[in-house]
Amino acid sequence: MIAQVPEIRISQVQLQPESGAPNERPPAEEHPREVSAIRSFLLARGNSALADRGFHWLMVLCALSIFGIVVLIAVELVVRSKMAWGQFGLDFFYKAYVDTYTQQTIYWDPVNGHFSALPFLYGTLVSSFLALLMAVPLAIGVAVFLTEMCPGWLRPPLAFITELLAAIPSVIYGLWAMFVLVPLLREHVNPVLIRTLGWTGFFSDDNPTGLGFLAAGVILAIMILPIVSSLTREVMTAVPHSQREAVLALGATRWEMIRMGVLRNARIGIVGAIILGLGRALGETMAVTMVIGNSLDIQRSLLSNGNTMASAIANQFAEASGDLHLSALMELGLALFIVTIIVNAFAQLLVWAVTRGAPSQAH
């Protein structure tokens, strides 16, 4: 035992200056996950094996608890939404109910115990789609400007500003939207939209408050811009320089270089960034709750009041009128949970596909 240890040390010391040192770096970066031979040897002869094992298992336990938390959340949501699921089944997600006295279509009726998530699904989709429509071109524009055109001195402050945008809490965006954005839309934007595009039916003149899908869409767009643009920037930086140089060498202008050399190569990652932004928009609660106007109906006009899944939960949960109502809201939460997991996982996969292979593509 005692004789072995110095032998290994000596051999390592001798080997490293000769051939090990210059060649060690590249393989170490390629296989960072492999534990080196020295390390496994040293680990095996530890004289405090008990403490080590205890520490190891403590860390495993903490890591596993992350797993446990997600499972607990899922189980809890499933158990609590069982009642609504048993009562309505899949009808919960698409069926409306017609009141026998007034002949009106009713979707969400806590008094009589009829619940259909349709208006909330619709509201979530419409507001998120509006947000993407506004945010995506802007985000790509910002990313192009920051990676390809921006003078060096301007880059750090602009990156800092986009980072700050991401750090502002949702409730402050909501506050600003309530007192600045909504009056602005009401006084100046909505009348113009009604006058010019009123004939499409998407902009009808029946909501004087200024709240509604459009206001929610605008504030959501502002909120998802930072994440979409910073991810797009990351993906575009991962495009190897040789691509840009090759396109430029063929005589392309700068825009052609960006279009053919950069955007085309980064498109999968950009789609991933957009979907990640969508995931954010779907689950965003406070700002949307404050400006969407809380209606339980489905209306065609983008200027009318609406509701999203998240805002319905935020508004009604505290004053739910019974077990079934609570259970229906839980089911809404479960649906939101599942949808965001799928959307996020898909987006993550796309972003990884581009950024992970980047260093190896560079050669």
Next chain:
Amino acid sequence: MTDHAATFIAILSTVVVVTPLVAVFIYLVYRGASSLSLDFFTQVPKPVGVAGGGMANAIVGSAILLGLGSLIGVPMGIAGGIFLAEFGRGTKLANAIRFTADVLNGVPSIVMGIAIYSLVVVPQGHFSAFSGGVALGVMMIPTVCRTTEEMLLMVPNAVREAALALGVPNWRSVLSITVKTASPGIITGCMLAFARVAGETAPLIFTAFGNVGRSMRLDEPIAALPLQIWIYAQSPYDEWHRLAWAGALVLIVLIVLAVSLVRYVTSRGVMKGAS
């Protein structure tokens, strides 16, 4: 021609993106600063119609909730990160946990709110500061965990080997050598998680619930700054709107300070040399 147009559009979109931020900030400072006073930090909310009053209870409440959240989220997150970087590299278990952490990160905060409601508030029988702290803590875990892992991966293997070669037991080596080397980065991660959670409202609505009085007890409903802003913003009273803006200013100053600190630490980058 298209080249110039594209440049113009890119610059234009940057301006359009920067404008709302500047607008939010200017308006916030303008409205918030004019309503800030010493009373804001020392008084509890007054009933409607009575002038004055402040958010002392909400500031204290936020501090308690964030402290409790950090107490839960930071150790768990760091331990999870240590496992991912030091013990589980490349194993299936680590990949599964990494994926779960990302899932947890993507869970909408309102869903987290109702989940913690049914996990903690319902068995307990009442809203409490404790449940709010748990909600915030759970939301901190994935951010802390993933940044810890990334920072630990940057520590060169030679440092670990050197420690082990001196006969230091593995757990000591991890805690006082590897984690210590990566500590600026880990602290950054914790601050980021803290800043993110500090502004969360949705998970607190059904857990901490809010409180108009000065309460410091963990088993009672407690006020929180974002929650109070939300309640006041939706009220019809000008006086309360004023307080909401002041609260928003205090909150954003707190968060911007945290984020700037993070940027300062990372730009000085002890980690940059290590990688």
